[in-house]
Amino acid sequence: EAGVAQSPRYKIIEKRQSVAFWCNPISGHATLYWYQQILGQGPKLLIQFQNNGVVDDSQLPKDRFSAERLKGVDSTLKIQPAKLEDSAVYLCASSLDLEWGYTFGSGTRLTVV
Amino acid sequence: KQEVTQIPAALSVPEGENLVLNCSFTDSAIYNLQWFRQDPGKGLTSLLLIQSSQREQTSGRLNASLDKSSGRSTLYIAASQPGDSATYLCAAYPGNTPLVFGKGTRLSVIA
Numbered sequence: 366e367a368g369v370a371q372s373p374r375y376k377i378i379e380k381r382q383s384v385a386f387w388c389n390p391i392s393g394h395a396t397l398y399w400y401q402q403i404l405g406q407g408p409k410l411l412i413q414f415q416n417n418g419v420v421d422d423s424q425l426p427k428d429r430f431s432a433e434r435l436k437g438v439d440s441t442l443k444i445q446p447a448k449l450e451d452s453a454v455y456l457c458a459s460s461l462d463l464e465w466g467y468t469f470g471s472g473t474r475l476t477v478v
Numbered sequence: 479k480q481e482v483t484q485i486p487a488a489l490s491v492p493e494g495e496n497l498v499l500n501c502s503f504t505d506s507a508i509y510n511l512q513w514f515r516q517d518p519g520k521g522l523t524s525l526l527l528i529q530s531s532q533r534e535q536t537s538g539r540l541n542a543s544l545d546k547s548s549g550r551s552t553l554y555i556a557a558s559q560p561g562d563s564a565t566y567l568c569a570a571y572p573g574n575t576p577l578v579f580g581k582g583t584r585l586s587v588i589a
Contacts, residue, residue: 371521398576407482407567407579408522421576456521458577464529466512467569467577469522 367391369470371457377476383445386473390438390459396420397434398467399442400456408456414440447477480505480572484580491558492588499553499583501568506546509573513542513553516565516582525566526553558587 370389378384390397395416400408411430413421416437425432429448434440444451454474458467481504491497503511510529514522526535526542528551534543541554555562565584569577 405581407569407581408577409579410576413576454519454521458522463509463571463573466510466524466527466571468524469514471521472519474519 369457369459369468371455371470371473373473374471375474375476377478378447380449380477381446383443384447384475385441385443386455386457386475388440388442388457388470390440390457391461391468394459394461394468395437396460397440398458398460399432399440400458402454402456402472404453411442444475447475449477451475452477480508480570480575480578482568482570482578482580484566484568484583486583487581488584488586490586490588493558493560495558495587496554496556497558497585499555499566499568499585501551501553501580503549503551503570503578505570505572506549507572508546508570510571511542511544511551512569512571512577513540513551514567514569516567518565522567555585558585560587560589563587 397414399411402408414434432442454472456472458469485500513525528544539556565582567582569579
């Protein structure tokens with residue numbers, strides 16, 4: 366089966382600019398997650414979707430971050446305006462159910478200068 | 479709140495050595511535990527998934543164990559190779575909230 370697809374792979378932007386990331390989960394996976402991984406740290410959850418509804422966005426900085434999952438499939442994560450501390454790898458993951466664990470995409474490395 | 483700790487933070491071993499990576503979690507009420515590998519600048523590759531009812535899982539030279547009562551999991555790598563050099567992440571799944579990750583162990587296998 367195809368894996369979790371993410372794009373772009375790399376992005377460099379100036380602070381205060383906006384940026385968007387795209388994720389296409391594994392077909393049939395109802396649950397989709399966005400994680401932020403700062404260099405040297407473990408991934409931290411930003412938002413969890415079940416189909417096209419938000420389950421958990423308690424750690425999403427809503428003043429600058431937004432995410433949506435249209436039709437319960439693809440998802441986009443947007444940052445506007447970006448700050449230097451947003452430099453990180455943004456990981457998308459999907460899961461079928463509790464039994465099968467998570468499958469992660471290759472991630473998007475964001476550098477804010 | 480579940481917290482996951484990984485020790486050591488970094489490890490360097492000569493090729494061929496057997497090694498153990500440690501992971502501890504604060505809340506034993508987990509649904510499963512997953513070990514991942516991450517190469518520099520890349521995404522996460524799932525290595526092993528241990529359900530809460532299981533004690534261990536094996537895949538090739540990798541063996542992961544789970545002791546819920548003590549809040550510990552170990553990842554054993556046999557006959558290490560330079561290609562095993564990567565960061566290894568442990569993640570606990572509480573079931574009612576998403577995966578909680580440790581900071582990882584950065585492994586270097588020296589030829």
